[in-house]
Amino acid sequence: MSTNxxxxxxxxxxxxxxxxGRRTPIYRSVDVLVCGGGLSGVAAAVxxxxxxxxxxxxERNVVLGGNGPxxxxxxxxxxxxxxAAEVLKRLEQSGDAGRDLFxxxxxxxxEALKYVLLDLVQGAGVQLLLSSWAxxxxxxxxxxxxxxxxxxxxRFAIPAAVVIDATGDGELAxxxxxxxxxxxxxxxxxxxxxxxxxxxxRALKGQADWPRRIAEAKGSGALSSDQPDTxxxxxxxxxxxxxxxxxxxxxxxxxxxxxxxxxxxxxxARARTxxxxxxxxxxxxxxxxxxxxxxxxxxxxxxRLRHVxxxxxxxxxxxxxxxxxxxxxxxxxxxxxxxxxxxLLVTGRAVSAEPAAWQALGAGGSLALGERAGTLAVQDxxxxxxT
Amino acid sequence: MTAQGEQNWIEEQPQAVPVIDCADVLVCGGGAGGVAAAVxxxxxxxxVLMIERDTTLGGTGPRSFVTEYHQAFFxxxxxxxxxxxxxxxxGADPNLEDGHFAVPFDPEILKFVLSEMVExxxxxxxxxxxxxxxxxxxxxxxxxxxENKAGRQAVLADVVIDATGDADVAxxxxxxxxxxxxxQxxxxxxxxxxxxxxxxxxxxxxxxxxxxxxxxxxxxxxVYLDNFSNFGIAPSTREGQMGYIYGVRVLQxxxxxxxxxxxxxxxxxxxxxxxxxxxxxxxxxxxxxxIKAAPMIGVRDSRRILGDYTLSRExxxxxxxxxxxxxxxxxxxxxxxxxxxxxxxxxxxxxxxxERLANAKTVTxxxxxxxxxxxxxxxxxxxxxxxxVSMSYEAHSRCRQIPDxxxxxQAAGTAAALACRDGVMLRQVDIGxxxxxxxxxxxxxxxxxxxxxxxKVHNMVRD
Ligand SMILES: Cc1cc2nc3c(=O)[nH]c(=O)nc-3n(C[C@H](O)[C@H](O)[C@H](O)COP(=O)(O)OP(=O)(O)OC[C@H]3O[C@@H](n4cnc5c(N)ncnc54)[C@H](O)[C@@H]3O)c2cc1C
Ligand SMILES: Cc1cc2nc3c(=O)[nH]c(=O)nc-3n(C[C@H](O)[C@H](O)[C@H](O)COP(=O)(O)OP(=O)(O)OC[C@H]3O[C@@H](n4cnc5c(N)ncnc54)[C@H](O)[C@@H]3O)c2cc1C
Numbered sequence: 001m002s003t004n005x006x007x008x009x010x011x012x013x014x015x016x017x018x019x020x021g022r023r024t025p026i027y028r029s030v031d032v033l034v035c036g037g038g039l040s041g042v043a044a045a046v047x048x049x050x051x052x053x054x055x056x057x058x059e060r061n062v063v064l065g066g067n068g069p070x071x072x073x074x075x076x077x078x079x080x081x082x083x084a085a086e087v088l089k090r091l092e093q094s095g096d097a098g099r100d101l102f103x104x105x106x107x108x109x110x111e112a113l114k115y116v117l118l119d120l121v122q123g124a125g126v127q128l129l130l131s132s133w134a135x136x137x138x139x140x141x142x143x144x145x146x147x148x149x150x151x152x153x154x155r156f157a158i159p160a161a162v163v164i165d166a167t168g169d170g171e172l173a174x175x176x177x178x179x180x181x182x183x184x185x186x187x188x189x190x191x192x193x194x195x196x197x198x199x200x201x202r203a204l205k206g207q208a209d210w211p212r213r214i215a216e217a218k219g220s221g222a223l224s225s226d227q228p229d230t231x232x233x234x235x236x237x238x239x240x241x242x243x244x245x246x247x248x249x250x251x252x253x254x255x256x257x258x259x260x261x262x263x264x265x266x267x268x269a270r271a272r273t274x275x276x277x278x279x280x281x282x283x284x285x286x287x288x289x290x291x292x293x294x295x296x297x298x299x300x301x302x303x304r305l306r307h308v309x310x311x312x313x314x315x316x317x318x319x320x321x322x323x324x325x326x327x328x329x330x331x332x333x334x335x336x337x338x339x340x341x342x343x344l345l346v347t348g349r350a351v352s353a354e355p356a357a358w359q360a361l362g363a364g365g366s367l368a369l370g371e372r373a374g375t376l377a378v379q380d381x382x383x384x385x386x387t
Numbered sequence: 388m389t390a391q392g393e394q395n396w397i398e399e400q401p402q403a404v405p406v407i408d409c410a411d412v413l414v415c416g417g418g419a420g421g422v423a424a425a426v427x428x429x430x431x432x433x434x435v436l437m438i439e440r441d442t443t444l445g446g447t448g449p450r451s452f453v454t455e456y457h458q459a460f461f462x463x464x465x466x467x468x469x470x471x472x473x474x475x476x477x478g479a480d481p482n483l484e485d486g487h488f489a490v491p492f493d494p495e496i497l498k499f500v501l502s503e504m505v506e507x508x509x510x511x512x513x514x515x516x517x518x519x520x521x522x523x524x525x526x527x528x529x530x531x532x533x534e535n536k537a538g539r540q541a542v543l544a545d546v547v548i549d550a551t552g553d554a555d556v557a558x559x560x561x562x563x564x565x566x567x568x569x570x571q572x573x574x575x576x577x578x579x580x581x582x583x584x585x586x587x588x589x590x591x592x593x594x595x596x597x598x599x600x601x602x603x604x605x606x607x608x609x610v611y612l613d614n615f616s617n618f619g620i621a622p623s624t625r626e627g628q629m630g631y632i633y634g635v636r637v638l639q640x641x642x643x644x645x646x647x648x649x650x651x652x653x654x655x656x657x658x659x660x661x662x663x664x665x666x667x668x669x670x671x672x673x674x675x676x677x678i679k680a681a682p683m684i685g686v687r688d689s690r691r692i693l694g695d696y697t698l699s700r701e702x703x704x705x706x707x708x709x710x711x712x713x714x715x716x717x718x719x720x721x722x723x724x725x726x727x728x729x730x731x732x733x734x735x736x737x738x739x740x741x742e743r744l745a746n747a748k749t750v751t752x753x754x755x756x757x758x759x760x761x762x763x764x765x766x767x768x769x770x771x772x773x774x775x776v777s778m779s780y781e782a783h784s785r786c787r788q789i790p791d792x793x794x795x796x797q798a799a800g801t802a803a804a805l806a807c808r809d810g811v812m813l814r815q816v817d818i819g820x821x822x823x824x825x826x827x828x829x830x831x832x833x834x835x836x837x838x839x840x841x842x843k844v845h846n847m848v849r850d
Contacts, residue, residue: 012406012409012543013406013407013408013409014405014406015405015406016403016404016405016406017403017404017406017522017541018401018402018403019401019402019403019404019520019532019541020401021398021399021400021401022398022399023396023397023398023399024396024397024398024399025395025396026394026395026396026397060440060517062648062649062652062682062683062684063652063656063682110679111677111678111679111680114656115656115660118653118656118657122653128649128653129645129646129649130645130648130649130652130653131645131648131649131652132645132649133517133519133534135519135534135539136402136539138397148399150517150519150534151645151648152553152555152642152643152644152645152648153643153644153645153646154559155519155520157396157397157399159397169536171536171538174538175538196580196627196628196629197627239676243580243581243676245580260537261513261514261515261516261535261536261537262511262513264514264515265442265512265513265514265515268442268514269502269506269512272443272498272499272502273499273502273503276499292623292626292627293495294495294578294580294627294629294678295495295578295678295679296495296498298441298442298443298682299442
């Protein structure tokens, strides 16, 4: 690739360089291209495929499920309909979902969720492309017609009749120039971890005393002052209890819509260092004397930093109606369409919804939105082929 | 991954991308080779930026659960330092004797140790970002294009070190590669809990159990090794009754083909799940449960560059040294021509294969690895570190362990820092000084640095 470098020293920072035009090979043309294999992307891809569309799901990681399993965000909404219920049923059947011993409601084993999603994707016949980054949308005459992907094979074009942006951050929408709203009220994001060797009866009994013990340890210098003031265990299903395994809500930081990736990386590194420093203290608590680190989550539990502005911005008072089909078409569909762009639907965390409405949706709701996006893509496809 | 359809390309217009950062030395990939390169470049005075697609450092070691260093105590420098820190922090056995062949480590503690070293050295890290292209001007690499949540961007640097484990930067830069070979089996290790360690290490009768399960159709023949093992168990892993199971593989998939890689990841992950019920019938694993499959499949071989020098079988078996050696390596393996421990057809546990290796003469040697292995032909400002340096297929099979990758990295980082300091091209770096710095910083390079008589005899081919 030849380039035109304007300047080459550090003075170039903040300037631009021009990457020259090129002929980029087409990987494959599909009806529906879903970018991002988190909960909402999987829901979208499965429902589009079940609706008869040739659908390709592109995910930058090598597993499905996105930030939930990666960050040990284990809460599950108890839903009784749609794709979310299907996911939940499978988890319950295998004993991988249940009531949290520490009162966090319905929780699940993150590894099991990855498998359930993979099964659903494969069962439906969704085409998969893993370890691939969905990059720039392909835009022709103002209409999104596919997207570029980058992976170990190179840069490829994937033409598609409909593109669903399920990257969680509206990444394709942003690159396509869709109106975005950054959220500047800081979100608290946490780095969780998993421990083994927990004696639950004693841990539960001692729980109330933890804040005092932490304060004491901070006072004596056994814990550094930047450590969290509280400690919470969660995610303990019956199976986890039997195995002595629990999840710990780890150190958190506050970020906002202006936070850079480098900043996020620094916060992650800081959180890992704090966890490392906290582990010896953990072993001084009743029931946790024999605890040991199994693993730190693969990523922080991300908050919502920006959302796309769609034909409608979902309001709090509309959330309850989402379970009804008519409300879906009337209220939700315009939220999935970014304002001023066609060929692209945006679902998941970056969906056009007010913060409170998004908050109220929870995981069941975001699966429902993903599922709806898949259905809508099939409708759009039918409309396209009719014309 | 191949293009399909009638018109199999689209025309892309020129695109302006922002330059978001510049560095003296830009390290692409934060695995074994990358971390060593970044730390040594920074310690030798360079301003270093390291870009990693994941959130944590260490690459294949901690993320594919390759939790054991081989030949580690005969490697000096940064590798030795990492092991020292692991031993001091509960991540590796503090009581292992010097000269020991294998050092099992705890991957979670390794991640702590590596980020601590990177931070202390002052390396800047940009995580969750993919390096997707090389920026080339007049045959020299000037920087790279990256993708992350902020979009498509550029990073410029005086020297770029490709430590992506797949020679991604070199490939995008159009660097010549070694002749194609069918890839060796990829392996998906997985982490389990509930292991009775003592019983789990008794492997008697295990091969027969696997074979019987295969014959009964319970286990798929090509997916499972006949002899699986509980691999790389550090003291902390054992105390937590955890284990890393080595036994699920995928044959004949190219790691740098996205379709192959997708297929391998999916198959292997399914292979892990299907293995669990069988595993619980094996003594020592009755209560085992799956914690997680490795976050990325283990890839043994990928693209390798064609460098100024290509390390060969002769270099290794005849124990050759070169004027521009960057580290010395102890080697003890069968002299079989075309030696490969894990043939691409998966026949490594077959009786014929094992017999051939067992009957071969074992050669012990110490050889030198030259700087030229890191320099891709025809391209300036680019060094390669890790398993993708210039080696023949057989040489790679004999010299691709994590300690080797870290030694390549340490040399690459040091050379890059010297080039930046002196304002010279990588091929003009003063080799005498490079070697002196490497020796001063603990690398095994001086005459007599490796005392073969101190080696613990091991037989890598045993099982
Ligand atoms: C019970 C429950 C309650 C919840 N409640 C709330 C709540 O109240 N508020 C809240 O904010 N959240 C909440 N969450 C979290 C929220 O549901 C999840 O964040 C949501 O499911 C969003 O998923 P997603 O698929 O949009 O994003 P993600 O899980 O982040 O998935 C995005 C996927 O896309 C991939 N990806 C990203 N970019 C690219 C790219 N360029 N190319 C290819 N792949 C890419 C990622 O790797 C990832 O797999 C809750 C979750 C649960 C389980
Ligand atoms: C099954 C198996 C068993 C093995 N057994 C042993 C053993 O027992 N002992 C031993 O010492 N060695 C063993 N090895 C070999 C050893 O693990 C590898 O050779 C070594 O880890 C490779 O190091 P590397 O630095 O080249 O690559 P990696 O460690 O894989 O590092 C590459 C890094 O680059 C990142 N990356 C990749 N592409 C990009 C990109 N485009 N942009 C940004 N970042 C990117 C990756 O995420 C990763 O972090 C084994 C390997 C396998 C697969």
